[in-house]
Amino acid sequence: GAGVSQSPRYKVAKRGQDVALRCDPISGHVSLFWYQQALGQGPEFLTYFQNEAQLDKSGLPSDRFFAERPEGSVSTLKIQRTQQEDSAVYLCASSSKREVFTDTQYFGPGTRLTVL
């Protein structure tokens, strides 16, 4: 079956613009995660959804970052008034949540955001 897909794959924004990044998880996966990967670093957790409920957003770096998953499937990560430090690859992952601590998280290819 299809894996996790993300769009767009690449996004260039001028400083101050708003951007929206989309994630389509694997069908039927309950859990959805967003991670941010800065250049040369490992991914870092941003936020977590269980179905449509956002259960944890402790990793969101500022109130300019907002995520939603209104119908428990597709998710959108929105960044308002982008800054240069927001430049990174944004990764989406989904899992079945059968066993929370051992489930495999399946990652999408990421969206590379460059803020000029």
Place this chain on the structure above:
Amino acid sequence: AQSVTQLDSHVSVSEGTPVLLRCNYSSSYSPSLFWYVQHPNKGLQLLLKYTSAATLVKGINGFEAEFKKSETSFHLTKPSAHMSDAAEYFCVVNSRIYNQGGKLIFGQGTELSVKP
């Protein structure tokens, strides 16, 4: 709190020679540990995971890892490197915080180069 430390930022081997990528972990609980691989411009792919079953875990593409509690290590090995193994490798631990859905905590990554 859970954490992982990858001891080498870059490892270079010759094709056909063994691969060793080192990872130490810190965990308050029995950890769930993973190795992911990231090829350029591609998503993260799970190589293998340890979830408190057998301490020697076999993964895809001939990789394996051994969980050693006494050494708090989870090193990744492969008997014979192939050119296609050149990539970034991440050692990962599950946070084991339920309301975070088991968010993943990544090491800094080890870049593996394979020389012909």
